Amino acid sequence: MFLRVLYRALMLAYPRDFRREHGSDAVRLFLEACQADHRTRGTVGVLARVGRALVDVPTRGFAERAASRRHARWPVALLSDLGHDVRYGLRALRRSPTFTIIAILTMTIGIALSTAMFTTFNAVALRGWPVEHAGTLVLIAPESASPQGPSGFGLDDLERFRRSQTLTTVAGSRRAFNVNVALEPGGRGEGGFGGHVTPEFVDATGVRLILGRNFRSDEDREGASEPVVIISYLLWQRLFAGSADVIGRTVYIGKTAHTIIGVAREGWRGQQPYRDDVWLPLHALRTYQPQDTLFLRDAGRCCLEIVGRLAPGESRARAAAELTTLIPPGPDGHRHRVRVSGTSMLDRTSGYVWTAALTLVVVATALVLLLTGANIAHLQLARAMARAREIRTRIALGAGRGRVVRQLIGEAMLLTVVAGVLAMAVVYALLDTLMRISEMELRDAWTPDAAVYGYCIGVSLAMSVTFSLLPALRSARIGLAHGAGQTVTAPRLRFNLALLTTQIALSVSLLTGAVLLHRVFVHAIRGDAGFPLDGLTVISYEPAAVSPDQPDAARAIRRSVEHALAGPSLPPIGLLDSVPFSTVFSARVQPEGGDPNVSYSVDVAPMSASAFDVFGIPFVRGRPHADGDGVSEAVLNESAARRIFPGQPAIGRVLVYAKRPYTVVGVTRDVYFASRGTIRPTLHVPAGTARRFPSFVLRADGRAASDQVGAIISRVDPRARVTVRTISDTIADRLRDERMGAQAAWAGGLLALALAMFGVFGVFAYVVEERRREIGIRVALGAEKRDVLNALFRPARVAVVGGLGFGLILSLSLGPILDSMGMSLFGHSPFDPVAFAIVGMILSVAAFVATIIPARRALGVDPSVMLKEDA
Amino acid sequence: MRSTPNDARAATLLPLQPRDYLILLALADGPLHGHGLLRAVEAEAGGVLFDPANLYRLLRKLERDALVSEVRGTARQEHQRRRQYALTALGRAVLVRESARLAALADAARARRLVGGRSGVR
Numbered sequence: 001m002f003l004r005v006l007y008r009a010l011m012l013a014y015p016r017d018f019r020r021e022h023g024s025d026a027v028r029l030f031l032e033a034c035q036a037d038h039r040t041r042g043t044v045g046v047l048a049r050v051g052r053a054l055v056d057v058p059t060r061g062f063a064e065r066a067a068s069r070r071h072a073r074w075p076v077a078l079l080s081d082l083g084h085d086v087r088y089g090l091r092a093l094r095r096s097p098t099f100t101i102i103a104i105l106t107m108t109i110g111i112a113l114s115t116a117m118f119t120t121f122n123a124v125a126l127r128g129w130p131v132e133h134a135g136t137l138v139l140i141a142p143e144s145a146s147p148q149g150p151s152g153f154g155l156d157d158l159e160r161f162r163r164s165q166t167l168t169t170v171a172g173s174r175r176a177f178n179v180n181v182a183l184e185p186g187g188r189g190e191g192g193f194g195g196h197v198t199p200e201f202v203d204a205t206g207v208r209l210i211l212g213r214n215f216r217s218d219e220d221r222e223g224a225s226e227p228v229v230i231i232s233y234l235l236w237q238r239l240f241a242g243s244a245d246v247i248g249r250t251v252y253i254g255k256t257a258h259t260i261i262g263v264a265r266e267g268w269r270g271q272q273p274y275r276d277d278v279w280l281p282l283h284a285l286r287t288y289q290p291q292d293t294l295f296l297r298d299a300g301r302c303c304l305e306i307v308g309r310l311a312p313g314e315s316r317a318r319a320a321a322e323l324t325t326l327i328p329p330g331p332d333g334h335r336h337r338v339r340v341s342g343t344s345m346l347d348r349t350s351g352y353v354w355t356a357a358l359t360l361v362v363v364a365t366a367l368v369l370l371l372t373g374a375n376i377a378h379l380q381l382a383r384a385m386a387r388a389r390e391i392r393t394r395i396a397l398g399a400g401r402g403r404v405v406r407q408l409i410g411e412a413m414l415l416t417v418v419a420g421v422l423a424m425a426v427v428y429a430l431l432d433t434l435m436r437i438s439e440m441e442l443r444d445a446w447t448p449d450a451a452v453y454g455y456c457i458g459v460s461l462a463m464s465v466t467f468s469l470l471p472a473l474r475s476a477r478i479g480l481a482h483g484a485g486q487t488v489t490a491p492r493l494r495f496n497l498a499l500l501t502t503q504i505a506l507s508v509s510l511l512t513g514a515v516l517l518h519r520v521f522v523h524a525i526r527g528d529a530g531f532p533l534d535g536l537t538v539i540s541y542e543p544a545a546v547s548p549d550q551p552d553a554a555r556a557i558r559r560s561v562e563h564a565l566a567g568p569s570l571p572p573i574g575l576l577d578s579v580p581f582s583t584v585f586s587a588r589v590q591p592e593g594g595d596p597n598v599s600y601s602v603d604v605a606p607m608s609a610s611a612f613d614v615f616g617i618p619f620v621r622g623r624p625h626a627d628g629d630g631v632s633e634a635v636l637n638e639s640a641a642r643r644i645f646p647g648q649p650a651i652g653r654v655l656v657y658a659k660r661p662y663t664v665v666g667v668t669r670d671v672y673f674a675s676r677g678t679i680r681p682t683l684h685v686p687a688g689t690a691r692r693f694p695s696f697v698l699r700a701d702g703r704a705a706s707d708q709v710g711a712i713i714s715r716v717d718p719r720a721r722v723t724v725r726t727i728s729d730t731i732a733d734r735l736r737d738e739r740m741g742a743q744a745a746w747a748g749g750l751l752a753l754a755l756a757m758f759g760v761f762g763v764f765a766y767v768v769e770e771r772r773r774e775i776g777i778r779v780a781l782g783a784e785k786r787d788v789l790n791a792l793f794r795p796a797r798v799a800v801v802g803g804l805g806f807g808l809i810l811s812l813s814l815g816p817i818l819d820s821m822g823m824s825l826f827g828h829s830p831f832d833p834v835a836f837a838i839v840g841m842i843l844s845v846a847a848f849v850a851t852i853i854p855a856r857r858a859l860g861v862d863p864s865v866m867l868k869e870d871a
Numbered sequence: 872m873r874s875t876p877n878d879a880r881a882a883t884l885l886p887l888q889p890r891d892y893l894i895l896l897a898l899a900d901g902p903l904h905g906h907g908l909l910r911a912v913e914a915e916a917g918g919v920l921f922d923p924a925n926l927y928r929l930l931r932k933l934e935r936d937a938l939v940s941e942v943r944g945t946a947r948q949e950h951q952r953r954r955q956y957a958l959t960a961l962g963r964a965v966l967v968r969e970s971a972r973l974a975a976l977a978d979a980a981r982a983r984r985l986v987g988g989r990s991g992v993r
Contacts, residue, residue: 018931022931025905029923
């Protein structure tokens with residue numbers, strides 16, 4: 001996709017008639033060649049091919065234009081000059097590879113950062129629903145100016161809107177949350193969101209069903225005979241592996257069997273920004289929520305979401321005016337106005353949100369441009385100075401000043417084109433990574449569209465102007481009369497040093513956060529939770545053949561599995577109803593004989609007595625509870641004992657949990673069990689209390705033992721679903737936010753550091769270039785090299801050290817910031833010397849790398865050559 | 872070699888640009904569509920990459936000079952939509968003459984011991 005767009009854009013260099021005749025052939029051939037290269041030589045092959053195209057297509061294209069002078073008009077002449085400029089620029093850039101690479105990298109980072117920000121903004125706020133002719137799809141909502149106004153429309157309003165002349169189709173929908181779609185009743189399934197919709201919904205949105213049919217109107221009414229469902233493409237793939245005979249098969253939503261009548265096309269994920277998996281008839285809602293306000297007569301107007309298609313030639317304003325007249329006035333004679341909007345988030349919200357969002361985007365873009373521009377300005381100035389001689393020569397040979405300026409701008413544009421292309425590739429890679437680590441299925445909404453490309457091109461152009469104009473104008477002022485390159489006056493060095501300090505501080509604090517989160521994460525999955533975590537493995541199974549009304553069969557299966565596991569060759573095995581750090585649930589308990597109005601919330605973790613040993617949870621008092629179905633003994637942790645029986649011994653007391661009394665027989669030490677961050681009051685009751693098929697836990701190195709357990713279960717019940725997971729993996733899953741935060745902070749921090757270091761490089765290079773003459777004289781007069789370097793680099797060193805200091809101070813505020821983002825440091829102090837040391841080291845290495853090249857250049861100044869050059 | 876009208880015209884088109892020669896050479900065994908041609912030309916050039924748009928630009932030029940003509944694949948072929956290119960009689964004549972010219976040059980180089988024997992290895 002990206003390569004296609006790129007090549008198509010490059011082809012613009014060719015004359016139109018050529019493109020019309022061969023354009024699509026060439027693009028197809030290019031893509032095929034890329035594929036072939038990828039097969040034979042991998043990514044390197046594709047890069048080589050793209051690199052060749054980047055150079056070849058524009059130059060040959062403009063040459064071709066120049067050759068077809070039959071249609072020559074002035075732009076052609078200009079473009080052919082531009083072709084010369086591009087070729088000249090290419091040669092000039094090849095002569096100073098360090099400059100070229102650093103300038104391109106800086107701009108790539110700048111453009112990629114701002115484009116990535118815009119992509120996010122675009123996906124979240126600007127894009128409408130992914131449907132055909134999205135422009136005529138509208139959402140209909142009340143214009144609620146007063147807080148007492150109606151909060152929505154009801155079924156009656158939907159009927160009224162159906163009489164509309166300005167809309168061709170009107171459909172109602174209501175969101176459904178926590179939809180669990182499974183192949184067995186109550187089984188573990190897929191899904192999350194869904195929609196209850198009227199049959200017109202499919203027509204209105206224009207979403208094609210790739211299999212099956214739409215709802216019939218008799219399926220969407222009260223007391224419809226058979227529950228039916230349309231499923232998403234993704235669900236079809238996940239539950240049925242894309243099987244063609246899915247229509248007519250049964251899935252369970254909750255405990256109700258539904259017949260699948262249709263599959264939506266790929267890419268339709270429902271109403272953004274949700275991710276819908278099933279669509280049910282609107283009236284099926286009565287089955288699930290008979291008390292839903294939608295069906296209550298006197299509940300006022302609630303809560304239907306209404307979508308419609310505008311009739312050809314109608315506008316949103318006219319539709320709004322018409323729909324307003326269709327609603328009868330309220331008791332006070334006031335007529336509520338109807339609002340008709342597009343489907344994107346920003347469309348649905350009112351004016352000031354628009355303004356705020358746009359301001360944010362503009363400010364963020366400006367900031368990135370300012371930082372990148374400042375970094376590049378120095379680089380470009382240093383280069384302009386180094387090239388003053390070349391430019392003077394060209395002017396002396398008769399080149400017009402305009403021509404020189406144009407050529408410098410051409411070079412800058414060349415750089416920005418390359419940077420823009422690279423930036424788009426970076427954005428694609430970033431999005432890809434984001435999708436993978438966040439397991440989001442929103443690819444369609446996030447894939448860059450025309451708006452993103454337009455934005456990227458716009459930013460690149462702005463960048464190329466800021467990047468080239470100033471130095472180009474300065475260079476043009478270089479006259480023949482002037483001697484040395486001293487005409488290029490020093491820019492505001494101090495201002496730029498302040499900018500650099502800020503950048504370094506920012507990158508230091510980001511990197512500190514990254515190191516910190518990383519350390520926290522590693523500690524959480526490897527460290528001590530009050531019991532050692534390493535090697536703990538949980539094996540869960542779900543028998544295939546047992547339905548809920550066969551308790552005896554379930555018991556038989558469980559007993560034979562447990563019997564088979566009692567073999568001698570295995571390490572000790574415990575039974576668990578809930579997996580630590582994952583499925584531990586909370587419930588309320590009451591002490592027997594206490595105040596009936598007082599109950600306590602505790603985490604409940606049913607497990608066998610042997611599980612305490614396997615985990616290594618020590619007892620403070622008493623003993624583990626006995627095992628077995630009818631046993632009514634329980635164990636508390638210290639927190640629970642303190643909370644429920646403050647100041648009294650807990651052993652021997654009776655608790656009521658799930659309407660059954662349990663005698664407390666033991667108290668364990670407090671350990672982290674439900675979460676890695678906090679210790680909660682916890683109640684342990686015998687395994688099997690909450691689940692018919694408890695999981696097994698054992699501690700072993702490697703997978704041999706857990707695989708053996710899995711094999712034993714499979715032998716007893718060959719169709720059972722067995723899952724094996726280590727506790728560390730479970731915790732890692734739970735800490736996904738923290739891990740993603742750490743990854744984002746690493747990426748952001750390293751990018752910011754790279755930008756800052758390119759800035760440092762630019763300033764140093766500039767300082768060296770500006771003071772070449774001085775260096776030459778000093779060296780000629782016998783100055784030590786070290787002294788020369790010291791004098792040169794003092795200001796930049798101040799920026800690095802200052803940035804480090806400010807950054808460390810900034811990072812002290814990390815704790816509260818992470819906290820506000822819902823990430824915990826689990827008791828780690830944000831003032832982490834190890835993290836600071838690591839970041840300090842990274843910064844020192846980076847600063848050394850950034851200064852080594854300009855320093856070598858400064859020391860390489862040969863006084864005799866230098867002084868002759870200026871003579 | 873018998874002299875034909877094509878030979879007379881071919882003489883005016885010599886010498887060929889190296890890339891034009893590579894294309895004509897690749898078509899000597901029979902018609903090719905774009906992808907096959909690109910592969911063949913890149914192989915002849917020893918792995919140097921050839922830009923697709925440039926290939927079509929050169930093909931258009933060769934077509935104007937009547938060295939190459941576009942042929943439609945027969946309907947049974949899988950890539951029936953694709954354009955195929957074939958040598959014209961003139962194109963073949965030019966290719967033959969240019970090859971002879973290059974062979975003579977190679978002989979001259981060999982005589983000066985710039986390249987090895989028949990194998991042409993450096």
